Amino acid sequence: MNAHVATTNLSKRFGAAAVLDRVDLAVERGALVTLLGPSGCGKTTLLRLIAGLMAPDEGSIAIGGFDVTRTPPHKRNVGVVFQSYALFPHLTVAGNVGFGLQGKGLGRAEIAVKVQRALALVQMEHFGDRPVRALSGGQQQRVALARALAVEPSVLLFDEALSALDRNLRETMQVELRRLLKDLGATAVFVTHDQDEALTMSDKVAVMNAGRIEQFDEPVRLYERPRSLFATRFVGVSSELRGTVAARDGGRVRVDTPQGQVLAEGDLPAGAAAVVSTRPENIAIGAGDGPDRNRIEGRVRRVTFQGSRTRIAVDVGAGGDFMVEIGGIFALPAPGDVVMLSWAASRSFVFADARQAA
Amino acid sequence: MSRALEDGAALPRLAFRAPQLSAGVLLALPAAIVLLALYAIPLARLMASSFVGPSGLSFQAYGRILGDAYGRSLVWNSVRLGALTTMIALAVGYPAAFGLAFARGALRSLFLASLFLPLAASVIVKSFAWSTLMRSHGVVNEALMSLHLTSAPIRLLFTQVSLISGSVNIFLPFMILPIYSVIAQIDPRLTEAAATLGASPVRAFLRVVLPLSLPGVVAGVSLVFSLSVSAYVVPTLLMGESYPTLATTIARAFLLLRDPALGSAAGAILMALGLAVVVASHRFGEKSAGQ
Numbered sequence: 001m002n003a004h005v006a007t008t009n010l011s012k013r014f015g016a017a018a019v020l021d022r023v024d025l026a027v028e029r030g031a032l033v034t035l036l037g038p039s040g041c042g043k044t045t046l047l048r049l050i051a052g053l054m055a056p057d058e059g060s061i062a063i064g065g066f067d068v069t070r071t072p073p074h075k076r077n078v079g080v081v082f083q084s085y086a087l088f089p090h091l092t093v094a095g096n097v098g099f100g101l102q103g104k105g106l107g108r109a110e111i112a113v114k115v116q117r118a119l120a121l122v123q124m125e126h127f128g129d130r131p132v133r134a135l136s137g138g139q140q141q142r143v144a145l146a147r148a149l150a151v152e153p154s155v156l157l158f159d160e161a162l163s164a165l166d167r168n169l170r171e172t173m174q175v176e177l178r179r180l181l182k183d184l185g186a187t188a189v190f191v192t193h194d195q196d197e198a199l200t201m202s203d204k205v206a207v208m209n210a211g212r213i214e215q216f217d218e219p220v221r222l223y224e225r226p227r228s229l230f231a232t233r234f235v236g237v238s239s240e241l242r243g244t245v246a247a248r249d250g251g252r253v254r255v256d257t258p259q260g261q262v263l264a265e266g267d268l269p270a271g272a273a274a275v276v277s278t279r280p281e282n283i284a285i286g287a288g289d290g291p292d293r294n295r296i297e298g299r300v301r302r303v304t305f306q307g308s309r310t311r312i313a314v315d316v317g318a319g320g321d322f323m324v325e326i327g328g329i330f331a332l333p334a335p336g337d338v339v340m341l342s343w344a345a346s347r348s349f350v351f352a353d354a355r356q357a358a
Numbered sequence: 359m360s361r362a363l364e365d366g367a368a369l370p371r372l373a374f375r376a377p378q379l380s381a382g383v384l385l386a387l388p389a390a391i392v393l394l395a396l397y398a399i400p401l402a403r404l405m406a407s408s409f410v411g412p413s414g415l416s417f418q419a420y421g422r423i424l425g426d427a428y429g430r431s432l433v434w435n436s437v438r439l440g441a442l443t444t445m446i447a448l449a450v451g452y453p454a455a456f457g458l459a460f461a462r463g464a465l466r467s468l469f470l471a472s473l474f475l476p477l478a479a480s481v482i483v484k485s486f487a488w489s490t491l492m493r494s495h496g497v498v499n500e501a502l503m504s505l506h507l508t509s510a511p512i513r514l515l516f517t518q519v520s521l522i523s524g525s526v527n528i529f530l531p532f533m534i535l536p537i538y539s540v541i542a543q544i545d546p547r548l549t550e551a552a553a554t555l556g557a558s559p560v561r562a563f564l565r566v567v568l569p570l571s572l573p574g575v576v577a578g579v580s581l582v583f584s585l586s587v588s589a590y591v592v593p594t595l596l597m598g599e600s601y602p603t604l605a606t607t608i609a610r611a612f613l614l615l616r617d618p619a620l621g622s623a624a625g626a627i628l629m630a631l632g633l634a635v636v637v638a639s640h641r642f643g644e645k646s647a648g649q
Binding site for chain 2: 051052053072073074075076077078079080082084086087088089090099100103104147148151153
């Protein structure tokens with residue numbers, strides 16, 4: 001078994017509701033993996049099962065090749081950084097960081113050295129004597145991280161650990177934390193509902209929905225080749241057309257939509273109800289060159305200038321907004337203009353239309 | 359027009375500012391008046407009368423209690439009642455407070471009701487109930503005999519068993535409620551964090567939950583000790599004359615002996631005992647919390 005953390009067929013029910021449904025996840029040694037999904041998708045439950053804070057109904061969990069399914073949390077050597085940080089309010093910063101070391105039969109001096117080293121990793125070495133109540137949110141977050149790192153855990157788990165920070169600090173911490181964990185060679189699993197955080201921090205992202213992992217891929221791959229409509233919509237913006245598959249065409253399908261026929265990557269039988277999706281930044285204004293392009297017409301509804309890029313909402317007769325994003329500030333259309341939109345067929349994906357099928 | 363507006367704008371701000379400064383004083387004033395008139399002044403007069411002897415100022419009343427074997431036994435009986443009640447209530451109430459905190463739904467309502475409802479019954483009623491249970495042909499003795507654990511009724515009433523069990527029963531809610539209210543505030547993530555840091559459940563309890571629950575213990579100990587050390591009805595009904603305490607002496611001094619100096623001195627000693635335990639337990643709580 002190569003994976004450092006592996007879950008096999010892991011299921012958890014609360015009453016009648018399945019919160020986790022036969023989840024297989026393999027995290028390689030030294031990898032930073034994010035469980036990404038909306039609230040209620042089971043991501044936190046999966047993390048708590050790995051930590052041993054909950055017991056699964058079915059399936060098994062292995063850490064470092066050993067089955068730990070029935071091992072209590074205090075014997076798993078797993079570090080957890082909680083959303084609320086869960087710092088011990090009656091102890092100082094050093095008392096918190098040293099908590100895990102004191103149970104290991106180390107000498108007082110040795111503990112002090114390790115505490116200082118862990119605090120230095122998060123740039124909090126001068127705060128050891130402070131009570132934790134006196135710290136800001138960002139500082140508490142660092143202390144919680146130092147406390148988890150101090151015991152040199154086999155795996156680090158982060159439960160929405162950055163979500164309580166304000167936006168600027170969160171973005172700084174994302175980059176800093178990734179660099180620190182990479183330097184330490186740590187294996188880590190993050191839980192978040194924030195797609196930017198997932199893409200920034202992880203080597204691989206597991207997109208979760210309704211207790212299952214929909215896709216487990218590298219961030220770039222996940223964004224460029226989403227495997228489900230859910231993953232497409234959850235990671236980035238999806239510009240969509242609905243229609244019926246006309247024919248298969250060598251790894252692609254031709255889909256008849258009210259806006260015209262479009263080509264998309266994917267495989268669905270002829271006659272199937274389909275959703276064709278692409279990313280807003282793949283779409284150009286104008287017909288473009290080449291045969292492998294999808295072209296539709298629409299009327300501009302709104303133009304939102306955002307500095308480096310401009311978002312344009314176009315009414316293509318598909319109900320909602322068809323989002324287009326272009327760089328540069330030249331040749332911006334105005335609301336009411338009729339424009340031709342085009343994008344590469346290789347950058348459009350077809351999915352079964354669950355709404356139609358149901 | 360614009361001047362009037364400015365004035366108008368300035369007015370409510372002023373009107374708002376002034377009371378804010380003294381809001382704390384104003385809000386506390388009714389309670390302060392009541393306490394001063396009905397408690398502090400009578401207490402001061404009581405204290406003063408404890409220093410009155412046959413020829414003016416005197417410590418004679420204190421000497422009669424503390425300088426005499428019988429007098430010291432009054433102090434000892436009060437302290438014993440208070441200390442035993444507090445210790446047993448703590449031993450029983452501490453786990454019970456966790457039971458209450460962990461209970462959910464109907465069970466929690468049941469637990470809370472069983473704590474609060476007895477508080478609505480008068481302590482006299484409860485003491486009589488205990489004396490009925492404990493008398494020679496009361497429920498407890500009948501039960502023991504029908505189980506053939508004893509052949510004849512055991513003497514329970516007017517023994518220390520009945521005194522302490524009655525006292526613990528009556529004052530137990532004052533131990534459980536403050537401890538419960540503190541541990542209900544403890545973030546359950548803290549014990550999880552301790553577990554992920556390698557702490558066994560016992561170590562997590564001793565190093566995290568116990569220290570964080572101490573403020574509740576301090577409050578519970580202070581309450582139960584000051585209530586039970588000065589209890590009058592409980593020892594009178596469950597022990598009678600054979601267990602004289604400072605509290606029963608106060609009543610005897612004022613009602614029977616017409617000796618206000620003795621009664622006041624007994625009251626002063628009782629108050630000093632209660633204060634000592636309250637202050638000491640708070641010191642202990644602060645010291646433990648600050649470690």
